Amino acid sequence: MQWLVAPVVAGTLAAAGLIIFNPLTDAGAGKKADTGAPQRTVRNVIFINGDGVGAAHREAARLFYAGPRGTLMMDSFPVSGRLTTSPDDPAKIVTDSAAGASAWATGVATYNGAVSVDPAGNPLPALGAEAKKAGRATGLVTTAQVTDATPAAFFANAKDRAAQDDIARQYLERSKPDVILGGGEDWWLPAGKPGAHRDKPAEDPAEGSRGTKGDLITKAKADGYQYVTNAAGLAAVKPGKVLGLFANQELFQQKPEGQGDVYRPPVTLADMTRTALTGLAADPDGFFLLVEEEAVDEFAHSDNGTRVLQAMGELEKAVAVAKAFAANHPDTLVVVTGDHETGGLAIEDYADGDGPFPVKGTGLKFWIDWTTKGHTGQSVPVTAYGPSAERFNGQHPNTYVHEVLRPLLVN
Template sequence: MRTVRQTWFSAGGAVALTLGLAASASVQGQPDGQGADRGRGSPATARNVVLVVGDGLGIAAREAIRLATVGQDGQLAMDGLRYAGWTRTDSADPEEAVTDSAASATAFATGVRTYNGAVSVDVDGRPVATLLEHAQRLRKATGLVTTAQVTDATPAAFGAHVPDRGDQSEIARQYVEVTRPDVILGGGEDWWYPAGDEGAHPDDPDDPRPEVSRSTAGDLVARAQAVGYDYVTNAEELAASRSGRVLGLFANEEMFEQAPEGQGDEYAPTVPLATMTAKALDVLSRDRQGFFLLVEEEGVDEMAHANNAARAIQAGQALDETVALVREFAERNPGTLVVVVGDHETGGLAVENVDTADESGDTASTEPAVTQSLEDGPFPIAGSDLQFTVDWTTGSHTGGATPLTAEGPGADRLARSQHSTDVFDVIREAMRGRR
């Protein structure tokens, strides 16, 4: 895709995000959900659950997004949720100390720690029930929304069971033939069509990465349509759909182009995350028993892997705009539990002062691997004359804990230090109405 340089935050958008957001505070010692959530008439049982995952979203990335979009005195929508805590993310991998997205998502989805690369199977490869499946047993509607491939590790961990996250066509097959989420929206069309069938999103010949149809299970789009999914491929078709079961694939792979700055990077999903989420909420909220919805912004992680702070911040702004939309829905629909969390930290991102003498990389090097990890910026702090830079320590994941904020039934139980598996326990019990 062509390189696009664009403004990655707007003062107007920043103001909109701060309007009407309550101050974040953890209320301790309130038994059985008593306190502000219950005081507003919110039931003890979570009728609806929206779990929002910022892939790769560590605390420093969250702060960089805040500084760039709403400034030092501003507050992100995700920071305005009432309860705050953090999650430890270590997997049970026998060879690696730091989790990957599959093991981390499996911990959130199933409450079980597993090896890196595993999708909702335990360390022995046995399937483990997911929050999406628990919700279905409670007769709730379910949905998966992401800017990654819909069959990528995070959504897959909620709707499939495979020993290897790379088996994305099998993940798609399980969506269609086994778990059948009511709404599936994101990228990754290549894994749904067999080789030679380009679908609605053919490969870009100018893209250095080959992205071609590669389904190993035949035409999975046709199978989805056969069992009742309305298949849509763009924003107009999504808006026009009136079906209660929607499959939307809006890119052949991810819904953006991850790369170091100026090397083909672009964050411009043809259907924004907030638009996909709004449609999912509209469809799923028709169910009388409520719903479970997983929403993921993948761009923060992928851009951090490329040490591209500008695009990571841009993806983070899209994530926060989506959280603002979800919070508005929750305000109108008491009994909605909203949880926002990072699955792991990516890049070892650090927010620093602008200081030309403090560059830790080799500024004389022309090696792409070296220049990629140099400081990014400076970036303006919204509403001030100050600036900051972003420095990186790696192009991989780190073992840092990730911030969590939440509001709604059971959210007070997340205001603590916990493992990702504990988040599963709280959400499952909130859906069941137990404490």
């Protein structure tokens, strides 16, 4: 894989702040051509998971960041639909992230905790690994551990999502993504051997190296990966494969609200996405990139409206990076969805729950209420931009994602 010399999206995004779609000034908005002509070839696929993001999460973010007459970038895409999320689990009707992502990556519904294995535990071909074998560049970007359920489902197989050190091993030995950016250094090093991020940090003394597969960072370097651990290192990456692990575990602290909950990633999801696109775009055969904002799910598990809105804003910035890239590369399909809904989020106009939160551009306020600290069985929105986007019209099971994407990536 070769890397571009010039930035892919130079001049298209502000260094900070959200890019909010405005139907009055975006001349391309709503035009049929934006969905992509059916005959246009898809060279690149950017698949974005807002972990735990349901329709109400998007609406709360819209009110907060864009106001009652505004539209988020992720909702400005010309094609929208819904995905159901039921797993194939003998004990649960509500999915977890592993089963949800496995449905996308394999086209097979499976049990909670499964990473691209069928309900009997048999490994299935995973879409990211298949795209790599077909000659495309591949990458994953997440604010979770790079070996967490969603990225793992596209590039590994495991009967139990907890086997994160073995998932890391599979990345290096089997699926070999070109770009790996996120958290989770603990799973790449054996216990007692801290890396760039010290064991037992003050913010979470439970963190520390815990792998059982040897020193996988040294192995990655031997395999030709540049290893970077902070924002300066990310900014200085050279042409070639990149492994970036920017924290022991997630790139945030999901402690209970007001008790150490922090969303201040050492590198932003938008910057990781931009770096990944800059590298992957040089491959003449195209690429597949998975992008995930994990913090929405984690903070919704704590019914933490403040941090959920913060994470939604960072997801929106990453979507803006992807949209800007696709606008300049019309052979690129961008899909934004969620693996499930978390928290049973409801928007209310009276003081009963988290808040108040301001409605942008007005003197109004809203509150966020919750029905659970777990996942729900709600269907989730999916929006798409680029060639073949029209396939995502209507309501479909989550396995339908695989039905659409696999023929575009594996041929």
